[in-house]
Amino acid sequence: xxxxxxxxxxxxxxxxxxxxxxxxxxxxxxxxxxxxxxxxxxxxxxxxxxxxxxxxxxxxxxxxxxxxxxxxxxxxxxxxxxxxxxxxxxxxxxxxxxxxxxxxxxxxxxxxxxxxxxxxxxxxxxxxxxxxxxxxxxxxxxxxxxxxxxxxxxxxxxxxxxxxxxxxxxxxxxxxxxxxxxxxxxxxxxxxxxxxxxxxxxxxxxxxxxxxxxxxxxxxxxxxxxxxxxxxxxxxxxxxxxxxxxxxxxxxxxxxxxxxxxxxxxxxxxxxxxxxxxxxxxxxxxxxxxxxxxxxxxxxxxxxxxxxxxxxxxxxxxxxxxxxxxxxxxxxxxxxxxxxxxxxxxxxxxxxxxxxxxxxxxxxxxxxxxxxxxxxxxxxxxxxxxxxxxxxxxxxxxxxxxxxxxxxxxxxxxxxxxxxxxxxxxxxxxxxxxxxxxxxxxxxxxxxxxxxxxxxxxxxxxxxxxxxxxxxxxxxxxxxxxxxxxxxxxxxxxxxxxxxxxxxxxxxxxxxxxxxxxxxxxxxxxxxxxxxxxxxxxxxxxxxxxxxxxxxxxxxxxxxxxxxxxxxxxxxxxxxxxxxxxxxxxxxxxxxxxxxxxxxxxxxxxxxxxxxxxxxxxxxxxxxxxxxxxxxxxxxxxxxxxxxxxxxxxxxxxxxxxxxxxxxxxxxxxxxxxxxxxxxxxxxxxxxxxxxxxxxxxxxxxxxxxxxxxxxxxxxxxxxxxxxxxxxxxxxxxxxxxxxxxxxxxxxxxxxxxxxxxxxxxxxxx
DNA sequence: TACAGTCGGGG
DNA sequence: GTGTACGACTGTA
Numbered sequence: 178x179x180x181x182x183x184x185x186x187x188x189x190x191x192x193x194x195x196x197x198x199x200x201x202x203x204x205x206x207x208x209x210x211x212x213x214x215x216x217x218x219x220x221x222x223x224x225x226x227x228x229x230x231x232x233x234x235x236x237x238x239x240x241x242x243x244x245x246x247x248x249x250x251x252x253x254x255x256x257x258x259x260x261x262x263x264x265x266x267x268x269x270x271x272x273x274x275x276x277x278x279x280x281x282x283x284x285x286x287x288x289x290x291x292x293x294x295x296x297x298x299x300x301x302x303x304x305x306x307x308x309x310x311x312x313x314x315x316x317x318x319x320x321x322x323x324x325x326x327x328x329x330x331x332x333x334x335x336x337x338x339x340x341x342x343x344x345x346x347x348x349x350x351x352x353x354x355x356x357x358x359x360x361x362x363x364x365x366x367x368x369x370x371x372x373x374x375x376x377x378x379x380x381x382x383x384x385x386x387x388x389x390x391x392x393x394x395x396x397x398x399x400x401x402x403x404x405x406x407x408x409x410x411x412x413x414x415x416x417x418x419x420x421x422x423x424x425x426x427x428x429x430x431x432x433x434x435x436x437x438x439x440x441x442x443x444x445x446x447x448x449x450x451x452x453x454x455x456x457x458x459x460x461x462x463x464x465x466x467x468x469x470x471x472x473x474x475x476x477x478x479x480x481x482x483x484x485x486x487x488x489x490x491x492x493x494x495x496x497x498x499x500x501x502x503x504x505x506x507x508x509x510x511x512x513x514x515x516x517x518x519x520x521x522x523x524x525x526x527x528x529x530x531x532x533x534x535x536x537x538x539x540x541x542x543x544x545x546x547x548x549x550x551x552x553x554x555x556x557x558x559x560x561x562x563x564x565x566x567x568x569x570x571x572x573x574x575x576x577x578x579x580x581x582x583x584x585x586x587x588x589x590x591x592x593x594x595x596x597x598x599x600x601x602x603x604x605x606x607x608x609x610x611x612x613x614x615x616x617x618x619x620x621x622x623x624x625x626x627x628x629x630x631x632x633x634x635x636x637x638x639x640x641x642x643x644x645x646x647x648x649x650x651x652x653x654x655x656x657x658x659x660x661x662x663x664x665x666x667x668x669x670x671x672x673x674x675x676x677x678x679x680x681x682x683x684x685x686x687x688x689x690x691x692x693x694x695x696x697x698x699x700x701x702x703x704x705x706x707x708x709x710x711x712x713x714x715x716x717x718x719x720x721x722x723x724x725x726x727x728x729x730x731x732x733x734x735x736x737x738x739x740x741x742x743x744x745x746x747x748x749x750x751x752x753x754x755x756x757x758x759x760x761x762x763x764x765x766x767x768x769x770x771x772x773x774x775x776x777x778x779x780x781x782x783x784x785x786x787x788x789x790x791x792x793x794x795x796x797x798x799x800x801x802x803x804x805x806x807x808x809x810x811x812x813x814x815x816x817x818x819x820x821x822x823x824x825x826x827x828x829x830x831x832x833x834x835x836x837x838x839x840x841x842x843x844x845x846x847x848x849x850x851x852x853x854x855x856x857x858x859x860x861x862x863x864x865x866x867x868x869x870x871x872x873x874x875x876x877x878x879x880x881x882x883x884x885x886x887x888x889x890x891x892x893x894x895x896x897x898x899x900x901x902x903x904x905x906x907x908x909x910x911x912x913x914x915x916x917x918x919x920x921x922x923x924x925x926x927x928x929x930x931x932x933x934x935x936x937x938x939x940x941x942x943x
Numbered sequence: 944t945a946c947a948g949t950c951g952g953g954g
Numbered sequence: 955g956t957g958t959a960c961g962a963c964t965g966t967a
Contacts, residue, residue, distance in 0.1 A: 550954090553953095553954095554953095555953090620954080623953085623954055624953095624954085626953095626954095627952095627953055627954070630953095631953095675952085675953095676952080676953070677953075678953095730952095731951070731952065745951085745952080746951070746952085750950095750951070750952095751949095751950060751951075752950075752951090753949070753950070810948095810949070810950090811948095811949070811950090812948095813948075813949075814948085819947085819948085820946085820947065820948095821946075821947055821948075822948095823947085823948060823949075825948095825949090826948090
């Protein structure tokens with residue numbers, strides 16, 4: 178006899194015994210755990226002799242259900258190859274068997290051998306987290322059939338009503354000793370004392386039983402809270418039932434350091450649950466950016482379990498999607514990437530590694546500038562040019578082959594979904610305001626798209642190939658140069674180009690409609706979608722701080738016509754800038770942005786200067802809270818191996834000496850600049866920092882630097898500002914007044930058509 | 944002044 | 955488990 182269930186798939190994992198356990202939230206709100214058997218197929222290729230030997234070995238394993246010789250295609254080898262296909266009765270047995278085979282037959286090439294059960298299940302049944310399923314199962318809970326009724330690509334997915342429990346200590350465990358635990362579910366809040374009175378675990382278990390949450394959202398859950406609670410539980414002799422699956426303990430993922438984004442990242446240990454999801458909001462990658470909606474969207478399209486989608490970087494999401502695509506299209510998934518770069522002659526080497534096109538901006542202040550962006554340029558080029566490691570490379574962006582490769586096949590639906598979401602939120606498709614939820618989801622997709630391109634050039638990616646990566650950047654440069662020609666032919670001046678954006682202006686063009694033609698023409702001539710990021714009332718491109726004759730590609734700020742600002746590359750954008758500096762610089766820029774047009778700028782400049790002056794006086798009189806002066810910077814080496822220790826490394830060494838806590842490569846170290854030796858004081862060091870020890874001169878220097886970035890376009894030099902900041906002499910006020918009148922004069926001339934160069938002013942043009 | 948180390952950008 | 959390559963910039967020796 179079979180029972181039918183309709184509901185959403187919440188969690189899927191390998192059972193302790195065998196097969197899979199799958200949790201559903203049914204339509205009527207019950208949470209149901211079912212199980213399913215799943216056979217697993219993998220392949221090996223090698224010499225006839227080796228394959229014969231493998232065959233004999235595998236035949237003796239009862240878990241191996243069938244063996245067969247087949248001819249198949251390796252994505253990286255032109256000719257079909259002979260493989261041995263093995264079907265194993267369960268994921269667990271396959272994993273165990275594969276580990277043995279690697280030892281015993283290291284020379285064989287394996288395929289489909291290290292794919293997670295989630296991805297296999299997704300490929301076979303079309304499942305994904307929050308898939309709406311119709312399931313038939315027997316009285317033991319064994320799944321007999323499963324059909325998915327919705328799609329990963331739904332624009333408006335329907336979710337069940339989740340039960341969410343929030344757990345957070347009352348302070349940052351890195352800074353102090355939390356004394357209480359805040360527990361929240363919907364409107365219901367309570368506080369439990371964090372002490373081993375024999376009560377805590379009991380009460381927590383009650384809450385868990387009562388609420389039976391689908392999600393436990395914690396703060397510092399991975400690194401502190403869950404370990405601490407388990408410790409209490411041990412002491413009190415009462416089991417803490419965090420899991421829904423009562424057979425399981427908390428699944429620990431070990432701490433590790435890895436290389437990513439050109440730097441060492443340290444990923445802390447993680448506490449995983451079974452049957453429900455634990456997400457540590459502090460360690461979950463990009464949680465701040467897109468929250469639970471983004472995590473669910475990411476899980477949905479990547480098919481990664483929700484707990485993983487919340488934590489891993491988008492790279493593994495893309496990797497999962499590529500494997501799924503390959504499985505769906507009968508392309509073998511290589512185990513370790515074994516691609517060797519083909520030989521290159523000298524000409525190729527010069528062509529290589531040029532990356533995206535970067536143009537030198539015309540430094541200075543400009544009014545009525547349009548920024549034109551290509552929409553997801555690299556993904557669009559990959560799709561249009563059919564750029565994939567196993568497909569012949571295109572000529573420019575003219576594809577060499579019709580049949581889409583793994584990478585474009587993976588990207589296409591993702592790209593189309595993002596464009597559709599963007600269109601919807603832009604109001605082109607009626608019915609929707611730009612909802613917070615759509616934003617979060619679009620943001621999650623954006624990251625997957627961005628990273629997919631980088632993955633092509635990543636040496637360890639299964640479907641990466643450096644030549645394909647280069648083909649994309651080549652295509653991008655071609656496209657941008659074509660766009661420049663188009664813009665210039667229509668009489669626009671191209672002030673700047675950066676990878677996938679152009680900044681244009683033309684006398685008399687200041688409204689959206691004035692740029693419509695050039696947008697259409699660029700799109701037509703390049704075959705790629707473009708959008709108007711906005712029209713700047715004014716924008717300032719900054720030169721190098723090292724040498725102000727040299728323009729730099731990505732230091733600029735400007736105000737759009739709607740009054741919003743765009744800021745790139747300057748201090749406020751850097752994560753190692755103390756909050757006080759960031760806030761002051763942002764406030765200064767905000768004062769500038771109040772200028773309704775360029776004519777109002779001089780007056781706003783005086784306001785911005787006032788912000789600067791007030792901030793300095795706050796610092797001098799000790800009104801700046803210490804936490805606003807904290808600098809956070811990463812250490813990327815073991816502390817002993819620094820040849821010239823950075824301030825962060827020196828702070829970390831102090832911390833190690835005095836507390837025994839060691840900052841691992843990839844961890845951030847927080848510190849304050851202090852007077853005398855050693856010049857820094859770790860923020861995490863117990864005991865307070867005497868405000869008098871703060872190295873105010875240092876902070877004045879840092880603030881003056883940030884102010885200089887803001888004022889540079891108005892002709893005030895670094896040195897002038899610095900000197901003024903340190904001495905508080907009135908000289909600068911005079912300079913400022915002088916400059917303000919210069920700016921006024923120049924704008925007057927600009928508007929009357931007689932542009933004239935002003936001393937001290939870099940460049941101003943109407 | 945040279946070098947070592949950290950960060951940004953995309954969006 | 956895991957994006958690239960590169961240039962700008964700061965602090966140290």
